[in-house]
Amino acid sequence: MTAAAKRRRLSPEEREAQIVDGAIRFFAEVGFAGQTRELAQRLGITQPLLYRYFPTKQDLIERVYEEVFIGRWKPEWEALISDRALPLRERLIAFYRAYAADALTYEWIRIYMFAGLAGENLNRRYIELLEGRLLIPVCTEIRHAAGAPRPDRLPISGLEIEAAWNIHAAVFYYFVRKFIYRARVEPDLAAYIADTVDRTLDGALAVTRRWAEVPCRKAAV
Amino acid sequence: MTAAAKRRRLSPEEREAQIVDGAIRFFAEVGFAGQTRELAQRLGITQPLLYRYFPTKQDLIERVYEEVFIGRWKPEWEALISDRALPLRERLIAFYRAYAADALTYEWIRIYMFAGLAGENLNRRYIELLEGRLLIPVCTEIRHAAGAPRPDRLPISGLEIEAAWNIHAAVFYYFVRKFIYRARVEPDLAAYIADTVDRTLDGALAVTRRWAEVPCRKAAV
DNA sequence: CCTGCTAATGATCGTACGATCAATATAAAC
DNA sequence: GTTTATATTGATCGTACGATCATTAGCAGG
Numbered sequence: 001m002t003a004a005a006k007r008r009r010l011s012p013e014e015r016e017a018q019i020v021d022g023a024i025r026f027f028a029e030v031g032f033a034g035q036t037r038e039l040a041q042r043l044g045i046t047q048p049l050l051y052r053y054f055p056t057k058q059d060l061i062e063r064v065y066e067e068v069f070i071g072r073w074k075p076e077w078e079a080l081i082s083d084r085a086l087p088l089r090e091r092l093i094a095f096y097r098a099y100a101a102d103a104l105t106y107e108w109i110r111i112y113m114f115a116g117l118a119g120e121n122l123n124r125r126y127i128e129l130l131e132g133r134l135l136i137p138v139c140t141e142i143r144h145a146a147g148a149p150r151p152d153r154l155p156i157s158g159l160e161i162e163a164a165w166n167i168h169a170a171v172f173y174y175f176v177r178k179f180i181y182r183a184r185v186e187p188d189l190a191a192y193i194a195d196t197v198d199r200t201l202d203g204a205l206a207v208t209r210r211w212a213e214v215p216c217r218k219a220a221v
Numbered sequence: 222m223t224a225a226a227k228r229r230r231l232s233p234e235e236r237e238a239q240i241v242d243g244a245i246r247f248f249a250e251v252g253f254a255g256q257t258r259e260l261a262q263r264l265g266i267t268q269p270l271l272y273r274y275f276p277t278k279q280d281l282i283e284r285v286y287e288e289v290f291i292g293r294w295k296p297e298w299e300a301l302i303s304d305r306a307l308p309l310r311e312r313l314i315a316f317y318r319a320y321a322a323d324a325l326t327y328e329w330i331r332i333y334m335f336a337g338l339a340g341e342n343l344n345r346r347y348i349e350l351l352e353g354r355l356l357i358p359v360c361t362e363i364r365h366a367a368g369a370p371r372p373d374r375l376p377i378s379g380l381e382i383e384a385a386w387n388i389h390a391a392v393f394y395y396f397v398r399k400f401i402y403r404a405r406v407e408p409d410l411a412a413y414i415a416d417t418v419d420r421t422l423d424g425a426l427a428v429t430r431r432w433a434e435v436p437c438r439k440a441a442v
Numbered sequence: 443c444c445t446g447c448t449a450a451t452g453a454t455c456g457t458a459c460g461a462t463c464a465a466t467a468t469a470a471a472c
Numbered sequence: 473g474t475t476t477a478t479a480t481t482g483a484t485c486g487t488a489c490g491a492t493c494a495t496t497a498g499c500a501g502g
Binding site for chain 1: 252254331334335337338339340344345348379380383384386387390391393394397398401402403404407413416417419420421422423424425427428
């Protein structure tokens with residue numbers, strides 16, 4: 001950076017992609033109060049160039065939201081959760097490994113938290129998506145594993161949803177500690193996820209049995 | 222606020238307390254990027270007055286950290302956790318009810334998260350406090366409840382700590398959903414805490430039994 | 443090699459914001 | 473009521489930051 005970097009002329013598509021990519025990393029690190037000049041400097045371009053591609057800073061931010069949160073959800077995850085050829089424990093472990101790899105990244109976690117603190121609706125919408133596509137299917141599978149009635153015969157209770165949230169919270173909080181608090185965490189993520197599913201699934205099965213008044217027996221999980 | 226509010230002259234102690242109090246609420250709401258002018262306006266004072274009490278904005282922020290995080294930890298909580306006159310389940314429920322009431326408030330949760338995202342060391346220090354004063358005592362009590370050896374005979378494993386974190390994470394995440402994502406949560410907090418402790422404690426006991434190779438029997442919890 | 447299109451830049455504008463300071467007014471002391 | 477100490481204010485400074493625009497220069501087409 002000592003000598004003035006030679007001016008490079010990219011196609012609009014390339015440049016836009018580069019800006020969005022850099023913005024995701026930049027805003028994830030410093031928050032949306034980060035300055036456009038500093039972002040530009042990190043990208044090796046001038047600040048006014050940003051405004052050729054995004055009319056305002058807010059437009060760029062919304063593009064970052066889109067890029068990070070839209071399309072990271074993979075429909076095959078839903079199929080995985082419901083695939084009764086595998087034991088539920090295995091399905092949950094496989095799901096959370098995939099989810100951690102694709103969704104719970106440094107950028108995702110931090111931008112998600114910044115968005116929440118900024119009062120964006122994004123998080124509420126994401127939580128609704130999660131309840132519909134993950135937690136309710138998980139509760140349904142827990143019902144099955146516990147030998148309890150299907151949800152269409154006995155509605156899923158708030159407590160069962162909270163039990164499913166506990167599984168999710170345990171995984172999520174691991175990444176909050178890692179990427180937000182920068183605390184030491186168990187280094188073996190795969191082992192952590194397996195153990196976490198074991199612990200939290202036990203509790204969820206117990207909740208469901210209690211709710212559905214299924215006699216307490218060892219179910220085939 | 223239509224007519225100019227009459228100038229009121231408070232004792233330095235009163236005014237300082239008022240500013241700190243207002244700053245906690247203000248920064249919890251909008252983050253530390255919030256403007257001193259707006260804070261002053263909410264307090265009904267002029268912006269330069271802030272600078273009579275705090276040399277810089279950063280000094281005020283650090284005072285807010287102090288006020289919120291120092292001294293909210295109550296030593297009697299540690300006594301409660303270790304009081305074997307009560308069943309462990311009851312102790313944990315009582316602790317988390319008290320902790321939620323005194324620590325996991327709107328201001329606390331949001332300032333804690335803002336501080337984490339800003340890269341403050343505060344959170345790491347708090348996590349260390351929590352491990353030493355809460356999680357390790359909890360693990361010790363779980364050992365006792367599970368009929369497993371005391372920590373001085375068999376060191377507490379990383380997995381046991383993570384299991385204790387799961388109890389904590391489940392309670393904590395409830396408040397993150399409530400105060401950061403502003404999502405709907407189970408309205409009956411007392412019931413939520415009781416159920417959460419039930420679910421997560423089961424898993425933690427199982428982890429400890431597995432680790433300590435205690436034959437799987439129904440322990441007196 | 444020349445030409446034209448437009449990606450990219452440098453200079454700059456307006457405002458917001460942290461911070462400062464001399465001037466003012468309030469409450470306590472007598 | 474008068475005086476005095478100081479809490480509080482109004483005016484203002486310097487800079488940072490989002491945004492704008494005329495100018496410059498890289499690359500494709502001929």
